[in-house]
Amino acid sequence: MNGIELLAARFAQVKQRGEKALIAYITAGDPxxxxxxxxxxxxxxxxxxxxxxxxxxxxxxxxxxVIQRAVNRALANGTTLAGILxxxxxxxxxxxxxxxxxxxxxxxxxxxxxxxxxxxxxxxxAGIIVPDLPLEEAGPILAASELAGLAWIPLVAPTxxxxxxxRIAAAGSGFVYCVTVTGITGTTQDVTGExxxxxxxxxxxxxxxxxxxxxIGTPEQAAAVARYCDAVVVGxxxxxxxxxxxxDSMKVVSELASQLKQALKG
Amino acid sequence: MQPDIRGYFGKYxxxxxxxxxxxxxxxxxxxxxxxxxxxxxxxxVDYYLTNYVGRxxxxxxxxxxxxRLGGAKIYLKREDLNHTGAHKINNTVGQVILARxxxxxxxxxxxxxxxHGVATATAAAMFGLKxxxxxxxxxxxxxxxxxxxxxxxxxxxxxxxSGSGTLKDAMNEAMRDxxxxxxxxxYVIGSVAGPHPYPMMVRDFQAVIGREARQQMxxxxxxxxxxxxxxxxxxxxxxxxxxxxxxxxxxxLVGVEAGGKGLSSGQHAAxxxxxxxxxxxxxxxxxxxxxxxxxxxxxxxSAGLDYPGVGPEHSHLKDIGRVQYTVxxxxxALAAFHLLCxxxxxxxxxxSSHALAEAIKVAPQMAxxxxxxxCLSGRGDKDVHxxxxxxxxxxx
Numbered sequence: 238m239n240g241i242e243l244l245a246a247r248f249a250q251v252k253q254r255g256e257k258a259l260i261a262y263i264t265a266g267d268p269x270x271x272x273x274x275x276x277x278x279x280x281x282x283x284x285x286x287x288x289x290x291x292x293x294x295x296x297x298x299x300x301x302x303v304i305q306r307a308v309n310r311a312l313a314n315g316t317t318l319a320g321i322l323x324x325x326x327x328x329x330x331x332x333x334x335x336x337x338x339x340x341x342x343x344x345x346x347x348x349x350x351x352x353x354x355x356x357x358x359x360x361x362x363a364g365i366i367v368p369d370l371p372l373e374e375a376g377p378i379l380a381a382s383e384l385a386g387l388a389w390i391p392l393v394a395p396t397x398x399x400x401x402x403x404r405i406a407a408a409g410s411g412f413v414y415c416v417t418v419t420g421i422t423g424t425t426q427d428v429t430g431e432x433x434x435x436x437x438x439x440x441x442x443x444x445x446x447x448x449x450x451x452x453i454g455t456p457e458q459a460a461a462v463a464r465y466c467d468a469v470v471v472g473x474x475x476x477x478x479x480x481x482x483x484x485d486s487m488k489v490v491s492e493l494a495s496q497l498k499q500a501l502k503g
Numbered sequence: 504m505q506p507d508i509r510g511y512f513g514k515y516x517x518x519x520x521x522x523x524x525x526x527x528x529x530x531x532x533x534x535x536x537x538x539x540x541x542x543x544x545x546x547x548v549d550y551y552l553t554n555y556v557g558r559x560x561x562x563x564x565x566x567x568x569x570x571r572l573g574g575a576k577i578y579l580k581r582e583d584l585n586h587t588g589a590h591k592i593n594n595t596v597g598q599v600i601l602a603r604x605x606x607x608x609x610x611x612x613x614x615x616x617x618x619h620g621v622a623t624a625t626a627a628a629m630f631g632l633k634x635x636x637x638x639x640x641x642x643x644x645x646x647x648x649x650x651x652x653x654x655x656x657x658x659x660x661x662x663x664x665s666g667s668g669t670l671k672d673a674m675n676e677a678m679r680d681x682x683x684x685x686x687x688x689x690y691v692i693g694s695v696a697g698p699h700p701y702p703m704m705v706r707d708f709q710a711v712i713g714r715e716a717r718q719q720m721x722x723x724x725x726x727x728x729x730x731x732x733x734x735x736x737x738x739x740x741x742x743x744x745x746x747x748x749x750x751x752x753x754x755x756l757v758g759v760e761a762g763g764k765g766l767s768s769g770q771h772a773a774x775x776x777x778x779x780x781x782x783x784x785x786x787x788x789x790x791x792x793x794x795x796x797x798x799x800x801x802x803x804x805s806a807g808l809d810y811p812g813v814g815p816e817h818s819h820l821k822d823i824g825r826v827q828y829t830v831x832x833x834x835x836a837l838a839a840f841h842l843l844c845x846x847x848x849x850x851x852x853x854x855s856s857h858a859l860a861e862a863i864k865v866a867p868q869m870a871x872x873x874x875x876x877x878c879l880s881g882r883g884d885k886d887v888h889x890x891x892x893x894x895x896x897x898x899x
Contacts, residue, residue, distance in 0.1 A: 416522070
């Protein structure tokens with residue numbers, strides 16, 4: 238199965254069980270790639286349906302302070318995109334949960350766009366999310382990811398109007414990532430404020446599953462948002478736990494994942 | 504040149520921003536496009552440039568400096584005489600008038616040396632708009648005077664301590680604010696950097712520098728200058744100066760980047776000289792980065808040049824060879840600073856001192872009938888503490 242099929246199968250499975258999917262984000266290399274490997278195993282065990290690995294970038298403008306600090310820790314250890322792809326290759330042999338990479342554009346660009354998509358697909362990565370690459374600039378990566386069978390997961394925001402939504406949804410694959418708030422990751426706003434409207438609009442335009450993320454950290458928030466969509470992305474809440482407990486964060490991360498998953502079984 | 508419809512100068516430029524901002528950029532592209540074709544908008548901008556900023560700024564023949572160097576005559580485009588003391592005000596007046604026209608109530612900006620922050624705070628105060636300026640913690644230390652000026656003008660200055668605590672980090676934080684408050688907030692970018700349409704728009708607002716200077720040189724000398732020199736951080740004063748001369752192939756154009764402690768030291772901000780293309784802050788352009796695409800730390804004695812990126816149009820002009828880019832070290836810039844103080848009674852900004860340093864290098868190799876135009880982008884009041892520290896002098 239290629240990445241697009243892998244994600245489709247996973248969403249079908251979750252739907253069949255009458256649940257909503259939990260997409261768990263952690264920053265790769267925080268505090269080390271070794272810990273990341275263990276965290277992925279714990280999240281897999283705890284019921285995460287998709288795991289998003291953040292590729293650290295020095296200037297993460299779409300992220301809040303929690304993830305920025307995680308990125309700094311990861312970079313201080315010398316975490317690189319190549320190292321993360323090696324780790325992914327290793328993990329996809331051991332865990333069934335599809336892995337998705339979230340990376341800003343420049344590390345991918347410097348790695349080499351075609352080479353990156355090829356290597357990511359070969360490592361078993363299912364899809365990629367690039368937060369600073371709007372559809373207008375995505376032409377080259379769309380071509381390269383399609384060739385590699387990698388899903389290009391688009392982001393849409395509360396400010397995205399109907400026409401843009403239609404174009405973005407048509408170009409994307411895997412799922413559509415709806416940003417719940419106008420803002421950055423990890424901020425506490427009313428996460429259900431706009432998601433109802435956006436999710437409804439996205440559903441009217443595409444068959445792709447709809448995920449919601451940014452600012453969702455508790456089981457209550459997850460359940461509230463899940464009413465409108467197929468999946469919920471939780472990131473900063475996990476990263477905060479890793480920040481506190483470092484290499485011993487497996488247990489707390491897995492507890493939060495279980496609680497979140499429970500809430501999504503509705 | 505005009506960028507293509509997606510904001511590319513050759514292969515540089517574009518709009519590499521979170522989706523949340525794309526509708527705001529589309530709105531801005533449309534608003535700016537309408538405004539620049541509207542004579543009322545142009546008239547309003549011109550009115551404030553003339554009566555508030557004090558334009559045109561003079562072109563001044565630096566006789567004593569030229570005599571000292573014994574070569575080409577050096578002319579200074581006196582942007583330091585503008586209201587608030589630098590070229591930055593040309594752009595902020597234009598953008599704030601645009602923001603008001605778009606119905607925005609809140610203005611945000613980032614600043615390194617503080618000149619852009621002060622200029623934004625000034626324009627916002629004049630038009631009664633709420634203003635927030637992001638500034639790196641290290642720059643707040645280096646530029647305490649400008650921080651105080653912004654606060655006097657009613658602007659909130661937010662200290663950014665993430666990353667290196669300099670301009671790049673202030674820009675990250677301003678972009679985060681913009682992502683969060685995009686519906687009612689206008690982001691005044693201070694250089695010819697950032698996503699389309701900023702590089703084009705900021706250049707258009709700064710192009711008044713070169714337009715005036717070209718005319719003034721013709722009037723004063725009967726000819727175009729042989730060489731035009733400007734400093735390049737993000738590159739707005741340089742782009743504004745060069746723009747009027749791009750179609751004059753006989754005029755040599757030189758952009759001077761911050762050589763810091765020397766290129767071999769690794770502590771500099773010579774993006775076009777030592778960097779390679781990448782994506783940061785919304786555009787594809789030359790960038791100081793490591794082999795993994797992480798943005799590299801940069802250094803300059805001048806807070807205004809301490810930026811790892813550069814405007815995309817400069818990248819294009821470098822590649823096509825129309826502008827030559829070179830560096831001046833901290834030491835060379837400081838020497839130029841002192842020389843101008845003593846020979847001409849002008850205290851230049853440390854940014855501008857980089858351009859002067861290049862003029863000082865090339866003037867002696869040129870003939871007495873030749874001329875060099877240097878953009879004196881700002882005055883040096885804000886830098887006296889830095890210079891004092893470099894001289895080992897304690898100021899109270």
